[in-house]
Amino acid sequence: MADAHDILQTAARIAAxxxxxxxxxxxxxxxxxxxxVGLAGQALPDQGLDAEQVLEALERDVLAxxxxxxxxxxxxxxxxxxxxxxxxAALLAAAMNPSSAGGDHGDVHLERAAVRWIAELVxxxxxxxxxxLTSGASMxxxxxxxxxxQRALAAAGWDVRAHGLSGAPRLVxxxxxxxxxxxxxxxxxxxxxxxxxxxxxxxxxxxxxxxALRRAIAADRAAGAVxxxxxxxxxxxxxxxxxxxxxxxxxxxxxxxxxxVDGAYGGxxxxxxxxxxxxxxxxxxxxxxxxxxxxxxxxxxxxxLLVRDRAQLRETFSYVPAYLRDxxxxxxxxxxxxxxxxxxxxxSLPVWAAIAARGREGVAADITACASTARLLGELVERDPDxxxxxxxxxxxxxxxxxxxxxxxxxADRLTAASAAAVQAAGRAFITDSTxxxxxxxxxxxxxxxxxxxxxxxxxxxxxxxxxxxxx
Ligand SMILES: Cc1ncc(COP(=O)(O)O)c(C=O)c1O
Numbered sequence: 001m002a003d004a005h006d007i008l009q010t011a012a013r014i015a016a017x018x019x020x021x022x023x024x025x026x027x028x029x030x031x032x033x034x035x036x037v038g039l040a041g042q043a044l045p046d047q048g049l050d051a052e053q054v055l056e057a058l059e060r061d062v063l064a065x066x067x068x069x070x071x072x073x074x075x076x077x078x079x080x081x082x083x084x085x086x087x088x089a090a091l092l093a094a095a096m097n098p099s100s101a102g103g104d105h106g107d108v109h110l111e112r113a114a115v116r117w118i119a120e121l122v123x124x125x126x127x128x129x130x131x132x133l134t135s136g137a138s139m140x141x142x143x144x145x146x147x148x149x150q151r152a153l154a155a156a157g158w159d160v161r162a163h164g165l166s167g168a169p170r171l172v173x174x175x176x177x178x179x180x181x182x183x184x185x186x187x188x189x190x191x192x193x194x195x196x197x198x199x200x201x202x203x204x205x206x207x208x209x210x211x212a213l214r215r216a217i218a219a220d221r222a223a224g225a226v227x228x229x230x231x232x233x234x235x236x237x238x239x240x241x242x243x244x245x246x247x248x249x250x251x252x253x254x255x256x257x258x259x260x261v262d263g264a265y266g267g268x269x270x271x272x273x274x275x276x277x278x279x280x281x282x283x284x285x286x287x288x289x290x291x292x293x294x295x296x297x298x299x300x301x302x303x304x305l306l307v308r309d310r311a312q313l314r315e316t317f318s319y320v321p322a323y324l325r326d327x328x329x330x331x332x333x334x335x336x337x338x339x340x341x342x343x344x345x346x347x348s349l350p351v352w353a354a355i356a357a358r359g360r361e362g363v364a365a366d367i368t369a370c371a372s373t374a375r376l377l378g379e380l381v382e383r384d385p386d387x388x389x390x391x392x393x394x395x396x397x398x399x400x401x402x403x404x405x406x407x408x409x410x411x412a413d414r415l416t417a418a419s420a421a422a423v424q425a426a427g428r429a430f431i432t433d434s435t436x437x438x439x440x441x442x443x444x445x446x447x448x449x450x451x452x453x454x455x456x457x458x459x460x461x462x463x464x465x466x467x468x469x470x471x472x
Contacts, residue, residue, distance in 0.1 A: 007051040008091070014059045015087060019070065022081075023450075026427030028068035035061060072451045073429040075444035075459060078237065078265045083297040089353035090299045093346040100133075100344040102326065102334025107346035111335065114351040118290060119306050121355070121363060122263065122270050123283050129332040130310040132339055133292075133302055133347040137264030138182040140289035140305035143317070143339045145173070145186040145229065147287065147307065148258035150316040152228035155256075161316075165191040172196045172220045175231040176208035178238055180262055183231050196225070205392045206241030206399075206436065208232065210251070217255055229258045234282060235266015238436045238443060239390065240374075240397030242266065245281030252286075259284065264291040264303070265445070269395040271364040272371040278394060286312075295367060295396075295447045298354045302347045305339075313338040366449035370396045374446045377456040386464055388412075390436050396446040399436055402467035413440040415467045422466035429455070429462045 031039070039061060049057075069079035098105050111133055119126035134140045149171060153160045158168045171192050175183055177199045187197045198220065200212040217227045230252050232243035245261065252259035261267070261282050267290040270279040282288065288306045292298035307313055310332075318337035326334065336342050355363060378393035381400045390399040402419050403412035417440040420433040433442050444459060 007055065008095075010052060010055050011091070014055060014063065015091075018059075018063050018066075019082075019084060019087070022066070022070040023072060025071075027071040027073050027430045028424055029065065029427050030425075031065045035065070068430045069448075071430070072448055073455045073458060074448065075446065075451075076424075076430045076432040078291075078294050078445050078447065079300075080294055080297045081448040081450065082299040083354040083357065085357035086298045086350040086354035089349040093349035096346060096349070098346055099342075100346045100348065101324075101336040101342055102329055104328065107348050108335070110352050111348035114348040114355070115304060115306070117355050118292065118296075118304050118351070121360065122267050122279075122288070122290065124285075124288050124306050125283060125308065126306065127310060129338070130308065130313075131304065131306040132313075132335050133304050133344075133351060134339060135301060135341075136293065136303040137180075137262065137289045137291045138185065138303070139340070140264075140291075140303040141180075141182045141260075141262065142186045142189060143305050143313065144258075144260050144287040144289060144307070145183070145190055145192075147312045147316045148173075148229045148260065149190055149192065151258060151312055152226060154315075156226060169226045170196065170224070171228045172198055172225045173229040173231065174198050174200065174213055174216060174227065174257075176200050176202050176206075176233065176236070176243060178202050178206050178208075178236040178241065179231055179233060180237055180264065182264075183262065202236075202241070202437070204437075205394055206236050206239035207394075208243045208248070210244060210247045213248075214251060217251070217257075227255060227257055229260060231260045231262055232282075232285070233266075234261050234263035234279060234288075235269060235395045235397065237265060238397075238434050238441065239399040240266060240393065240395035240445075241391065242269070242275075242278040242394050245279065245284065247281070249281045249284035253284075258286045261285040261288045263288055265294050265397075265447075266395040268295045268363070268367050269371060272368040274368070274375075275371055275395060292351045292354070295370070296351070296354055296363070297366075297447070298350045301345070302351055304351075310338070367396075369449040370446045370451065373451055373453065373456060374398050374444070376453060377444060377446070377459070380456065380460055384460065386467070387460065390439065390441045398444045398446070399434075399441045400444070401439065401441055402463055404467070404471075407471075409439065415470050416440040416442055418470050419463050419466040422470065423459075423462045426462060426466065429459045431459060431463065 068074045070081045115131040232248045292302045374396040381387045386404045388401045388403045
């Protein structure tokens with residue numbers, strides 16, 4: 001068996017070769033059918049393989065078929081090209097392999113800085129302990145909605161930790177039609193029920209319509225329900241729209257509701273001076289979910305929740321069994337008292353590294369580059385008679401349609417939706433589709449600062465070619 005030194009050197013060579021070679025290969029290609037079957041169905045080996053063989057198999061059969069998100073012409077979903085410093089730090093984190101639940105080891109202390117740095121980057125007020133790293137924004141949202149539920153029911157005289165929800169007042173949460181599905185999952189999982197997530201319509205850019213929200217809150221109160229949570233989006237997933245936070249924060253304050261911002265994809269957009277004004281009021285939220293594994297380019301598996309009042313998390317989650325009592329933990333206690341996980345991976349290392357390697361200015365320059373290239377793509381779309389912009393470009397997602405002259409809206413829907421798969425299959429660019437206000441859209445998400453003017457022009461030519469080939 002190779003020693004740790006040899007195997008890690010080989011791993012580093014393979015990882016570096018992979019990153020260096022990404023831009024030269026296809027953005028994405030399907031896994032050959034026989035390999036799919038082979039990967040999924042392979043037999044459990046009786047004897048261990050040589051460490052070199054293990055890495056060779058991974059390089060040949062797995063790394064050779066990537067998702068595509070490391071490539072500058074990848075515009076799909078919201079998946080980052082990992083920052084090399086983050087990749088390297090993820091390896092160090094695995095070598096260290098602590099549980100970041102708490103205690104006195106470097107990763108635990110580093111998480112305090114990583115969380116505070118994220119808060120400072122986006123201008124969210126922060127006291128030590130008022131936030132933690134999670135597996136992603138879905139988990140951050142569950143933690144935030146759990147804390148909001150706890151606070152609202154405690155105010156109504158109901159101890160949800162002891163009694164559960166049977167017989168509790170009916171809670172109602174609010175968001176827009178474009179609120180991310182992770183909010184729906186959180187309210188379902190926490191026993192609030194998706195029927196009690198009331199969504200307000202959006203305007204032409206995808207932002208929540210505040211008047212409709214006010215009316216919904218009044219109607220629910222009149223019906224005897226307890227409104228408890230407003231969720232605003234700092235970048236919706238379809239169009240990148242930013243909700244009107246100042247107004248949402250004021251409504252939440254007037255009505256005594258928890259105000260949560262889903263900044264999973266777009267929270268960091270506040271670093272681009274050209275669009276920072278859209279985020280006014282985000283700092284007034286009770287909680288803010290962000291995803292370092294998106295626009296901050298940390299390798300996948302890291303979200304972050306920031307809260308205004310750390311006591312709200314502890315009141316919701318703290319449970320310290322006798323075997324975990326740690327008098328040395330100090331006033332802040334363990335991270336496991338602030339969320340759901342007990343054993344927690346050391347997520348702070350890649351987050352810290354991806355920020356430290358660039359500093360505030362470098363991160364801001366990367367965010368600004370993405371948003372400005374997205375605006376360029378928006379302009380190209382608007383000028384081109386074959387395309388229609390589906391919504392103004394508010395952050396770094398460009399929602400558009402392939403709608404060549406003479407095409408009826410229904411035909412443009414069909415061509416738009418079908419062109420995504422055709423572009424993906426051709427392998428020169430990668431884009432995904434969705435719907436917005438009842439119409440098919442393509443949505444190009446730009447979170448790789450290496451994506452440039454050439455890549456966005458290439459994307460449009462790929463869509464045009466694919467769309468034209470789909471016409472009868
Ligand atoms: C706007 C938005 N919110 C929440 C999420 C969920 O985040 P995660 O995938 O990290 O759980 C996503 C993921 O794409 C998103 O784009």
